[in-house]
Amino acid sequence: MAAPHSPHSLVPHRLRVLAGHEAFAGSLLILVAALAIALANSPLAHGYHALFHAPLPWTPIAKLGTLHLWINDALMAVFFFVVGLEVKREIVAGQLADARQRRLPVLAAFAGMAIPAAVYAGLAGGDPVLIHGWAIPAATDIAFALGVLALVGPRVPAPLRLFLLTVAIVDDIGAVLIIAVFFTGSLKLGWLVIALCLLAVMLALGRARVSHAGPYALAALAMWYCVLHSGMHATIAGVVAALAIPMAGPKPALLERLEHALSGWNTYLIVPLFGFANAGVALAGIGLVGLLSPLPLAIACGLVIGKQMGIFVAIWVADRIGFARRPAGASWAQIWGVAILCGIGFTMSLFIAALAFPDYPLLVEEAKLGILGGSLVSAVLGYAVLRFAPAPQANAR
Template sequence: MSAPTPTGRKFLGRLPLPERNYLAEALRTETVGGVLLLIAAIAALLWANTPLSHSYEAVSDFHIGPSALGLDLSVQHWAADGLLAIFFFVAGIELKRELVAGELRDPKAAALPVIAALSGMIVPALVYVLVNKTGGGSLSGWAVPVATDIAFALAVLAVIGTSLPSALRAFLLTLAVVDDLFAILIIAVFFTSDLNFAALGGAVAGLVVFWVLLRKGIRGWYVYIPLALVIWGLMYNSGVHATIAGVAMGLMLRCTRNEGEKHSPGEHIEHLVRPVSAGLAVPLFALFSAGVSVSGGALGKVFTQPETLGVVLGLVVGKAVGIFGGTWLAARFTRAELNEDLAWPDVFALASLAGIGFTVSLLIGELAFSTDPALTDEVKAAVLTGSVIAAVLSGVLLKLRVRKYRALYEEEERDEDRDGIPDIYEQDDPGYHLRMAELYEAKAAEHRRLAEHAGAAREDGDGPA
């Protein structure tokens, strides 16, 4: 191992205990949601490629909603614009928390994952553009391979039975959060139709009201849910993609803890909404977006058309090369030292896993080729194909190191004294138990003092008998 760098910073080092506990809870929900996402995607493919395919199209194209409010939408449209707003609401909270209390709060620490994520978006886009420039295809889909689907990636980890150390999982989550941020910006900037300024002004006014109510400490779902629906409806009618409303509201929540708070309001709401997002919204979106024809002819086109080949290569090659290359360069120039328990092939395996770009990639594919339904389905098939190849490749790479990961994971989880604190954190801090004993004794003394004071007050007649 090389000598410590002057900065003393560790890349993929052990997380602080509060961050580790938060991460474990968040990823547990996402893993369950990812398995449901896989089930929904498989169900959609089976439904769309059997004699019942006509019913799939009928249900997806069925329109429902008040036309007077401009919301007479198909079921597929409701899933993409409505349910995904919940997904992006959670993404907004995650981003806010990362900025104020997580990996992104320190600019120096944030530089490496941000550079890695940006490289992991720029290189896939360049791969797509290069393939389509040389092949004479459309450049409209350049943004399709830029996103990472954290739920799908975690589902792959659950299926192959790999227990990654918390530092690798945290890095993957941070990549996905930054990915989501820039995917949101791409959707807002490049996929906004003709603006309705009256509706947009109403949406902004609604967001201001939402922000004021939060700052005033007003509580009650019966206040915020109706207001959120109004904001979403106005945002949809403004021409800006409606999921932006979810992100904006998520970013407004306070994600820092005040004295005496076990969880911040943002963390509390995320804890309530994340299961709805991971367990309902995203799987339903997958059900009505992943149902594409996978006949031999359609799969053949995936590797022969420049648009679809660009998506596959962008996800499989662009993501892995971009994230790994960006991480290596950022670590070299920031002089961050890789955790001695891990190796650079681990980073490459994680970068390959990030090539699973399911949810947001499908959404951007629908937006990029909305005027060509046939090409839209082919691009969706390419997203599915690229994601599966990335999942298989990363699964093989991770399996090669599964014993090392399992040993690190078990070491992180070991709690022989059953006090709720992993032993490895107590070993790092030998004075932990002594400080806890002193804290408990101080609290006990304070309780005794208050009890004595209350008893004296009752004897003097100053307090209730």
């Protein structure tokens, strides 16, 4: 029997994992988000916020003085590390390794980031403070989107499921680049130089065919500490470290072993804990006017309208001009449903919102409303379209 992560079985294995676990993972995120909102609007609200934002009595790293900072800057670095492992695997031996196969998902992901940002800017761009949130609706939450897709069942053809996974991976790459380029403060070159030296050490370990995880883990942890103090967001270290993990050597490769070992922790602990710590928003006194204020409205419209418009139009144009064929066996209605699901922006959108408005906590709360509302509408509408979409006709183009 082939190893579960051998290069020739990466995609089928990934699809089997999604079919078995993504529905539960998506349901878990919905549960923690609902619990966070319930606590933030209950008599326990003060305790909920104090749990994450009150100064810790002791911390080994001065820059991480609250539990919220430990989750967002430390645990989320592990999340980004797993994202980086998945990205490298797809580039080396997956759907992004073949130029012909990556044309459509790369084009769709780019349009699915640019159009939501444009929709957001059109609605909120007149405010010099709000314009900093332009990237919030550009991200897709892979666990939520694939979780909803799993609830639809086998009605959605496997190539379309794989297309959604690949678009979400390219989307993650774009989100990481946005964080690195647009949400980096003044750099402290000394710390950055040390981080680059540690990256060189990791690359040298790979060239020397070191296949034990220990040396890489120590170098990656030290690099994260340096990046934390460098002015760049610490989570960038997770992605960069992952790209230095080798896929060559004995099978399964170290990259595959690490991804397999960490993906469960990522899905069932880190992301739900991040959601629980960040999704709680107080709804008292908001009303319809608050929901329709420029920031939440711009985010929700970017997710619900911008995402589906960008991705669906990109696929339609690419198919019509012969640049790339649409996913095999999928009707246009099914493709539209998947494009709508890409408007679920929970994890990465919440993360970018905190980076976009670090000095405006009230704006972060408003952003949460837009993210949760837009993601909920995208999830329900996408599920409904996919549930009732007709199968493609045999001769349909």
